[in-house]
Amino acid sequence: MIIAFIGLGNMGGGMAANLVKAGHTVRAFDLSEAALERAAAHGCTPFTAAREAVAGAEAVVSMLPNGAIVRAVYTADVFGQVPAGALLLDCSTIDVATAREVAEAAAAQGYTMLDAPVSGGIGGANAGTLTFMVGGTDDGFVRAEPILKAMGKAVIHAGAPGAGQAAKICNNMILGGTMIVTCEAFALAEKLGLDLQTFYDISSVSSGQSWSMTSYCPVPGVGPQSPADNGYQGGFAAGLMLKDLRLALEAGAATGVPLAIGGRAAELFAAFAEQGHGNTDFSGIIETMR
Ligand code: NAD
Numbered sequence: 001m002i003i004a005f006i007g008l009g010n011m012g013g014g015m016a017a018n019l020v021k022a023g024h025t026v027r028a029f030d031l032s033e034a035a036l037e038r039a040a041a042h043g044c045t046p047f048t049a050a051r052e053a054v055a056g057a058e059a060v061v062s063m064l065p066n067g068a069i070v071r072a073v074y075t076a077d078v079f080g081q082v083p084a085g086a087l088l089l090d091c092s093t094i095d096v097a098t099a100r101e102v103a104e105a106a107a108a109q110g111y112t113m114l115d116a117p118v119s120g121g122i123g124g125a126n127a128g129t130l131t132f133m134v135g136g137t138d139d140g141f142v143r144a145e146p147i148l149k150a151m152g153k154a155v156i157h158a159g160a161p162g163a164g165q166a167a168k169i170c171n172n173m174i175l176g177g178t179m180i181v182t183c184e185a186f187a188l189a190e191k192l193g194l195d196l197q198t199f200y201d202i203s204s205v206s207s208g209q210s211w212s213m214t215s216y217c218p219v220p221g222v223g224p225q226s227p228a229d230n231g232y233q234g235g236f237a238a239g240l241m242l243k244d245l246r247l248a249l250e251a252g253a254a255t256g257v258p259l260a261i262g263g264r265a266a267e268l269f270a271a272f273a274e275q276g277h278g279n280t281d282f283s284g285i286i287e288t289m290r
Contacts, residue, residue: 002059004028006029008039011125012062016039029049058087070098087111088112089148097162099164114144116133117167132152132154133164133168136161173244176244176269178212182210232284236281238280
């Protein structure tokens with residue numbers, strides 16, 4: 001299949017490489033020359049404009065920073081440029097309202113567009129083991145599934161347009177909250193004189209267990225390999241966690257759902273980012289507590 005890929009950063013770079021490995025022809029565009037060069041090294045064909053990359057494509061996949069950019073790229077460079085009938089898949093994490101609006105605009109132009117945000121981080125993007133949460137029509141999902149399977153281990157239809165983004169921000173709000181409280185628990189356990197490996201051995205098989213503890217333990221040398229073992233570098237940036245929490249809070253305000261823990265987690269990650277840790281892995285927040 002001929003696929004245009006827009007946004008070849010930390011996540012998109014690995015995802016596009018996996019599409020090439022699966023036998024697709026990938027026409028790549030990114031504003032960053034370095035990102036384009038890396039994509040070319042992985043077998044993508046680089047283009048210097050999005051509208052050139054999408055011309056002749058049967059599907060478009062995008063992995064961009066935020067909703068305003070997604071809206072601008074699709075409105076200015078994809079709609080009307082990509083052939084009729086093309087499948088449009090936005091894998092960025094953006095707000096539910098923008099995802100719905102852009103999907104509606106796509107449908108008005110005769111395209112099928114789905115939101116398909118991911119979980120699994122840069123490791124999952126490189127290894128092709130992402131989880132995709134997909135919002136869109138049943139027909140669109142059936143067409144998207146084989147493309148997304150080339151980049152992920154799980155592809156789940158969450159519901160109508162925007163439902164993928166809804167699942168993503170709810171999931172990441174759980175992640176933000178459990179990471180904060182897991183860090184607090186380790187800091188408290190330490191001050192109470194517990195050995196942290198011993199506390200991990202107990203809590204990881206008790207009711208305090210969560211993904212934040214057993215797959216991404218914030219304490220160096222405890223649990224499986226995680227960014228904590230690498231100086232809190234190269235994982236999921238605190239600034240991106242803050243972005244996702246803010247999307248959840250906006251959605252909570254719009255729907256009238258009180259988000260006390262999600263709100264507090266956002267405040268703590270905002271303070272951490274303001275201290276110059278926006279690019280530090282989000283589990284590094286434990287250092288403000290120990
Ligand atoms: P990134 O900043 O590394 O990559 C974004 C890329 O988009 C950059 O290469 C940038 O040059 C490019 N770009 C920006 N504006 C553009 C435009 N107008 N046209 C073409 N290219 C443009 O970010 P990332 O970590 O790859 O994240 C991308 C998306 O994936 C975000 O929405 C993020 O929330 C989401 N996400 C990230 C992770 C993670 O662990 N990094 C995990 C899940 C989801």
